[in-house]
Amino acid sequence: MEKPEHSIEQPVAIGDEVVVHIRGLQKAFGKNQVLSGFDMDVHKGENVMVLGKSGSGKSVLIKCIIGLLVPDAGVVEVLGQDMLALEHDAMDKMRVRIGFLFQSNALYDSMTVRENLEFPMRRHLTAMEPTERNDRVAKALADVGLEHTVDLMPSELSGGMRKRIGLARTLIMRPEIVLYDEPTTGLDPITSREIVELMLDLQREYGTSSILISHDLNVAKLAANQVIVLHEGIAHAQGTFDELMHSTDPVVRRFFDSL
Amino acid sequence: MARSQPLRVFAEEVGDIASFTGRFFREVFRPRFEWAELLRQSFINGYRSLPLVAVTAFIMGLVLTVQSRPTLERFGAEAMLPLMVAISVVREIGPVITALICAGKIGSSIGAELGSMKVTEQIDAMEVSGTNPFKYLVVTRVVSTTLMVPVLVVFADAIAIYASYIGVNIKGSVSWSLFHQQVFDSLAFADFIPAFIKSFFFGFAIGIVGCYKGFNTKKGTEGVGQASHSSVVVASLVIFFIDLIAVQITDILGYN
Numbered sequence: 401m402e403k404p405e406h407s408i409e410q411p412v413a414i415g416d417e418v419v420v421h422i423r424g425l426q427k428a429f430g431k432n433q434v435l436s437g438f439d440m441d442v443h444k445g446e447n448v449m450v451l452g453k454s455g456s457g458k459s460v461l462i463k464c465i466i467g468l469l470v471p472d473a474g475v476v477e478v479l480g481q482d483m484l485a486l487e488h489d490a491m492d493k494m495r496v497r498i499g500f501l502f503q504s505n506a507l508y509d510s511m512t513v514r515e516n517l518e519f520p521m522r523r524h525l526t527a528m529e530p531t532e533r534n535d536r537v538a539k540a541l542a543d544v545g546l547e548h549t550v551d552l553m554p555s556e557l558s559g560g561m562r563k564r565i566g567l568a569r570t571l572i573m574r575p576e577i578v579l580y581d582e583p584t585t586g587l588d589p590i591t592s593r594e595i596v597e598l599m600l601d602l603q604r605e606y607g608t609s610s611i612l613i614s615h616d617l618n619v620a621k622l623a624a625n626q627v628i629v630l631h632e633g634i635a636h637a638q639g640t641f642d643e644l645m646h647s648t649d650p651v652v653r654r655f656f657d658s659l
Numbered sequence: 660m661a662r663s664q665p666l667r668v669f670a671e672e673v674g675d676i677a678s679f680t681g682r683f684f685r686e687v688f689r690p691r692f693e694w695a696e697l698l699r700q701s702f703i704n705g706y707r708s709l710p711l712v713a714v715t716a717f718i719m720g721l722v723l724t725v726q727s728r729p730t731l732e733r734f735g736a737e738a739m740l741p742l743m744v745a746i747s748v749v750r751e752i753g754p755v756i757t758a759l760i761c762a763g764k765i766g767s768s769i770g771a772e773l774g775s776m777k778v779t780e781q782i783d784a785m786e787v788s789g790t791n792p793f794k795y796l797v798v799t800r801v802v803s804t805t806l807m808v809p810v811l812v813v814f815a816d817a818i819a820i821y822a823s824y825i826g827v828n829i830k831g832s833v834s835w836s837l838f839h840q841q842v843f844d845s846l847a848f849a850d851f852i853p854a855f856i857k858s859f860f861f862g863f864a865i866g867i868v869g870c871y872k873g874f875n876t877k878k879g880t881e882g883v884g885q886a887s888h889s890s891v892v893v894a895s896l897v898i899f900f901i902d903l904i905a906v907q908i909t910d911i912l913g914y915n
Contacts, residue, residue: 466787467787468783468786468787488791492789492790492791493789495786495787495788495789496788496789498787500784500787502780502783502784503780504779504780506779506780506781506783506784507781507784508776508781508784508785509775509779509781510772519788519790520788520789520790523788523789523790524789573788
């Protein structure tokens, strides 16, 4: 079998520091046990992709990490903080250090692109001068190549443009960790690749670590340092893309045989 | 077993709304206060409702006057027309009709807006960006409706009384100063204050029901439609229940 070429340069050096530490994570909805002891570590500068089929609990996992869902059991530590022990205000401060790109982008549709980007800054960087805020909006839009959309409404943007604006809004607060929820779902292959390239460019610039959840193996091939296969609520297999590509495990093979 | 299902759903809904209201009172006095968003919501819910409320109040005052005239004429009490209309409008019709109009306009708009934000993950996006969506979206809307509906009620009362003046003059001739004197001689603070106080409760009910329905929307776009229409239906029912309780309280206190 021919070894796949990673055609995009991998971004930043991976450090020893663990920025996300998850042990024994469990979450059930009624009788449906979605996560049943999931373990994972993310090091500084590392891109970890969680691969799993639809309904395997990938979205539940990152929602537990950011605190949108409360797990039934387990340990979730982000940047050294126990996320399950944080009170409201401490959680809000912690969330500023974590970016989250939604599958649906979740742009505020009653606000212009500028207002969308300014929203988190107005909330958390209250001492920031208006000129500095404008400069940061301009830089964020320049990073994603959409300077001309600043006064448009989200409904006037295409799917790919919305994804880029969502990415700009996620990164405008300079988060240390970014969680990507299905970043390429619903996009054509060319736009998908552009989004992944953009994610890696911005990661290189801002030195972030990331967790990507997806069922798209192209994202794994292009962006992930580590791939974790989520199956039946646990981390069934873990390794680099190339290691998993050559795995003989039948669960892992089911993903890679579809390539 | 199946017969008890709607009753159980109703009981659960009442419990959930009570719990949502409890959360509102916990959050409303806790900093940070969202003044800018409160002002924006007050502008949308108050100022932008003025034209609709004005037209409705005008028609209400005119129709009430024209419809009441034949009955009063039969008893030779035509001169009581301004008095009767003023008391009806200020004590009951003004607050209730204005609240129902607001339930339709503001309640449905809040239910649809928050419902749409819920199903498109915008509320989650707000939460993960470190902003408490309950404080930013719910508290500001409920406070704004609680403050704006009484203002709209006073505005509607004034318009309806002015429309009544026009109605009186369609088949008669009463000067503005005489009409004004008849109206204000007949009205006491005991007529105005209980009605004004209950309109705060009407506004609160419109806001809390709209926000509850929107904030708990499920099932995608179908759910947004349900949130919008059930906001209006439930808020309208709650307005009538509040009115029923308010009239009993004013009766016990001797204001009737």
